Amino acid sequence: MLEIMGVxxxxxxxxFILTNKKNNWVNTEEFEKRKNALKLxxxxxxxxxxxxxxxxxxxxxxxxxxGQIVHREYLNREKGDLKGIFFNIIMxxxxxxxxxxxxxxxxxxxxxxxxxxxxxxxxxxxxSLRNRETDLEAYQRKEVGNAGxxxxxxxxxxxxxxxxxxxxGAKLKYGDTVKEYDxxxxxxxxxxxxxTKAFGMTGGKAAKCGIYIDPxxxxxxxxxxxxxxxxxPTEQVSAEVQHLSxxxxxxxxxxxxxxxxxxxxxxIKQNIDxxxxxxxxxxxxxxxRSAHDHLxxxxxxxxxxxxxxxxxx
Numbered sequence: 208m209l210e211i212m213g214v215x216x217x218x219x220x221x222x223f224i225l226t227n228k229k230n231n232w233v234n235t236e237e238f239e240k241r242k243n244a245l246k247l248x249x250x251x252x253x254x255x256x257x258x259x260x261x262x263x264x265x266x267x268x269x270x271x272x273x274g275q276i277v278h279r280e281y282l283n284r285e286k287g288d289l290k291g292i293f294f295n296i297i298m299x300x301x302x303x304x305x306x307x308x309x310x311x312x313x314x315x316x317x318x319x320x321x322x323x324x325x326x327x328x329x330x331x332x333x334x335s336l337r338n339r340e341t342d343l344e345a346y347q348r349k350e351v352g353n354a355g356x357x358x359x360x361x362x363x364x365x366x367x368x369x370x371x372x373x374x375x376g377a378k379l380k381y382g383d384t385v386k387e388y389d390x391x392x393x394x395x396x397x398x399x400x401x402x403t404k405a406f407g408m409t410g411g412k413a414a415k416c417g418i419y420i421d422p423x424x425x426x427x428x429x430x431x432x433x434x435x436x437x438x439x440p441t442e443q444v445s446a447e448v449q450h451l452s453x454x455x456x457x458x459x460x461x462x463x464x465x466x467x468x469x470x471x472x473x474x475i476k477q478n479i480d481x482x483x484x485x486x487x488x489x490x491x492x493x494x495x496r497s498a499h500d501h502l503x504x505x506x507x508x509x510x511x512x513x514x515x516x517x518x519x520x
Contacts, residue, residue, distance in 0.1 A: 210354040227468050235267040235282075243289055247295075251302055258311060261289075266318065286320045293323060298332070305329045305515050330511035333360075334376030354411030355469030356403045363390060364493050371393065371469075371495070372511055378520040381453045385519055388447060393510050397500035398455065400447045401465045401491075402440055406473060419483065420477045421488055441468055444483050454517045458509050461500065467491055 266281035280285050282291070297303065297311050308329045316322045336353045340346040356375075363373040367470075374391040390401040407416030407430055416430035418437075426437040448464040455462065464483030468475065471489045486494050502510070 282402050329391050330371050330515040331374045350413050351405045355405030358469045359403045379517040380519050387449045395502050396498040399463045402444050405469050407470045413470050415472045417474045420478050
């Protein structure tokens, strides 16, 4: 009889273990599967599904007491994987809103991921410079333009260290119109739309020349004792100022237009009043710092959020 009772008890214990094993088992393979499935520029739905899984998963490390799970947390390698996903997939994703990226970052902080303690400026992600021109002459002009724009990006990068928010190459939509901006700068001193022009540069490098802006909005490039009439950028920069002003209409902040000549050896002679500033790249930092629109940190966040909501890239 005792032997029979012993067998029954053993069978019952085995049955209990088998019955509860599934409930107590943490499926690390599912984490790996979902992690590897999340790709760059994932959709909002794909992000939400992955995020919901993480909240249910609770981590691959478990500690039991008397057969019951008493503690669960993410493995260090899982935390490292999620940190990489945040910086390489979530942050640059144009399909996700800033608040979704911030919720993900805060979740990572809550599970002990290091290196994500500060809120990034999600809104200031840059678009890379490209040259899709197929005609040789147009391709060469674009290359010079890109070189000039990269010089301006470098100067603005230094201003970011002083708290300036800089957005390069953004495409924004207002109504039915999409416009691409060289640079947008938002700071305590104001909101600026900056167009870069590489007038007079040779092979992407600075060269001596004169830029004359005459009555009638005529732009003349004088180089090597030869005059060349340039297309006025007034219509372009004015349209961008109006476009961004529409996006920020609820913010009630003035948008300032600016043309920056990336050729630091250009001499500028302006013989007409324009609704925007024309400066050389070596005056850019001083010009931005000398503006006095007096925004506060909340104003800046409001402006950046409105821009982010209008982005199509």
